[in-house]
Amino acid sequence: MAAIEIRNLSKSFGAVRAVDDVSFTVEAGTVTGFLGPNGAGKTTTLRSLLGLVTPDSGEALINGRGYTDLAAPLSEVGAVLEATSFHPGRTARNHLRVLCTAAGLPAARADQTLGQVGLADVAGKRVAGFSLGMRQRLALATALLGEPKILILDEPANGLDPAGIQWLRGFLRFLADDQGCTVLVSSHVLAEVEQTVDDVVIIAKGRLIRQGTLAELTSNGDRGVRVSGPEVERLRPRLEAAGATVECPESGVLLVHGAQPETVGQAALDELVVLSELVRQRSDLEQVFLELTGDPAAPPGPDPVPALTETPGGTS
Amino acid sequence: MIRLVKAELQKVFTTRMVWGMLALSLGFTAIGLVALSLLSGMQGAPPITDPDGVKNLFSQAGVGLVFAFVIGTLLITGEYRFQTITHTFLVTPRRQRVVAAKLVACAGVGLFFGAAGIALAFAVGVPALLIKGGSLSLIDGDVVRLCAGVVAAMALYTILGLALGSLLRNQVAAIVVGIGWVYVLENLLVALLPSVGKWLPGGAAQAVYGVSSPLGGDYLPAWGGAALLVGYALLFAVVASATTIRRDIT
Structure with missing residues (x-):
């Protein structure tokens, strides 16, 4: 009970x-x-x-x-x-x-x-x-x-x-x-x-x-793993082979979804790619909270996360 | 139920307000006692050494009725004002039980006020009577009955204050209405319609005292007056329980 x-x-x-x-x-x-x-x-x-x-x-x-x-x-x-x-x-x-x-x-x-x-x-x-x-x-x-x-x-x-x-x-x-x-x-x-x-x-x-x-x-606020370095493009085939989806928001930066930071690091080690940054992109919790509770009629933020627009999840 | 009454009495006696009200009540009693004693027999003032004078003297024990009434109103309106009502209803979610416990506690507080007034009346009245050359045999059954009436009226007015406070919830409103009624409206009503006087709380209180009316109007018998006051209090308390007390506490 x-x-x-x-x-x-x-x-x-x-x-x-x-x-x-x-x-x-x-x-x-x-x-x-x-x-x-x-x-x-x-x-x-x-x-x-x-x-x-x-x-x-x-x-x-x-x-x-x-x-x-x-x-x-x-x-x-x-x-x-x-x-x-x-x-x-x-x-x-x-x-x-x-x-x-x-x-x-x-x-x-x-x-x-x-x-x-x-x-x-x-x-x-x-x-x-x-x-x-x-x-x-x-x-x-x-x-x-x-x-x-x-x-x-x-x-x-x-x-x-x-x-x-x-x-x-x-x-x-x-x-x-x-x-x-x-x-x-x-x-x-x-x-x-x-x-x-x-x-x-x-x-x-x-x-x-x-x-x-x-x-x-x-976890709904997880926006993937951000990895940057001059030659990060070379990681793409290996990561995609591992089942991740990879975006390239700007030159020298990859945004990896569906892979843990360890996987990306291992890929960089295997490919001998120099990294200047490797970080889990997490939206600010307060932002998640605001998006969940905010006025749906309000204009969406600059980088809306589709997963968060779902209505109450079937949790528990 | 007993523990709820004890808790209500604890609420009353853990703030200084009750002592302030008691001091005011006794203060008015003291002024009445001293004035009657000093003026006794002078320039047309009634002497305290005849049977009516003695009764009048000892009835001063009850002149602080209105302060007993105020303590009664404070016991409930203070809870709303200071938002302690939330705690009270969290401990005792069945709210009628809270109102019932407060009514009983108020009777106790009123008895205490009445007893204190009588003690003061004796402390001042007996020496005054002796100094003025009166006989202590004047303190007879009538005076004892009067004292019982004072205690009863104090208890009933405290209950009445609680009941009115429960109904209005607002502290200032309850006190203004109560005092306005006692000092203005009731007198006005009696002046306009003398026949209803004995059915009003003030007339009922006079009946409980067993003192003859200064205006010559007749009063109910003492038990009738007490029953009428209890009736008023219960009526207010029942209406309050069914209305304001049931409201959401937000």
Whole structure:
């Protein structure tokens, strides 16, 4: 059973269709990036999953059940959401203790989680004096109170400084690898999560664009191997014999598709061709992301990649 | 359910607001007590040494009703204002249970406010009575009934504040509507239509106190007043549960 399952979820706010028939699953033990531009419907999807927003149709299930049917929700799923805050006059510790009381958890969990997120020193301070980054850590502490196996984080990197983002990445990987947690983390910046996630779900304008592994997504961005040198033309027959297709965008440069860099290097060694450059051409991940989520009516980029214009692949 | 009520009480007592409101409530009580004691018997002011004067003196314990009301509204509207409602509903996704726990917690807070007011009334009233030459035998069953009424009215007004806050969600709106009602609209309505007075929250609170009306209008019996206030609170809470509380938290 999938840890998280979104099935044909739709939700409109007035005339705006925020989420339009979105379906995807998150397998247990993975870190999944939930990506899309601002306004794509990420937050609405996550809030539907957490019982805060009632969908117009479809289901959002955690371990096969709706959030409101969970007997002890904090012990099954922890959430860090945007537009969530704290009473400025209450201390960090008391915020967590109130939640412990309501959830029937021991009060000691408050200090334990504050330690986990590095806020032990300010446990007794009022939240009014907290920076955005400290509030994000406190929000993460609330999510960890019940020691849940599933974590849902909506744009957790917002407001964190580079060191904080680095820390968050490490912490999420620790939760997934060492604690066996399932993590669903949303972001509008691919670069923010690409070092952390195993799988990606991409939505734009309320519709699912693609679900798959990060490797699949990035392989779609593979633009071949670029090799250059004064006599690289001599490599062409050998490479084509090996099944690669070879383009010559300019004199002294070959663009090889369907061959690994090692194959091209071996060919150069065999032919005794001097190379000045041998590199795997990978389109910038951010570019891939933009192409996937961008307005289809927008003029195509200078070097469109045909593979990327396909609609949702039949992955998983 | 008990742990939810405890959590709500913890919310109230982990911010300073509750102490501010208690200080204001007790402050008004203190002003009333001191003024009545000092002016007692002077230039037409009623003496505190006759049975009605004593009752009037001790009824000062309940003059801070409106602050109990405000604490009630803050317990729910503060959650929306500071967006802690998200955490609350994540812990307890069945929202009616949250509203129910808050109603019970508000009753507790109101009892606390009432008890504090009464303690102050005795602390000031008893010495004042003795200084003015009154007898402590004046503190009889009527005064005890009055004190019970003060505690009950405090609890009910706190609940009423919560219920109105649940309905409106907006903190400023709930407080403005609440205070506007208590100080302006209700008085206006009573002046225009005296017969409806006893059916309004203020009239019901007076009935709970068991103090005779300054305007000479009649009130419901004490239990009737309490039932009416509970009825108002439940009506608001039920309407709120069916409308604003169900709304999406975005």
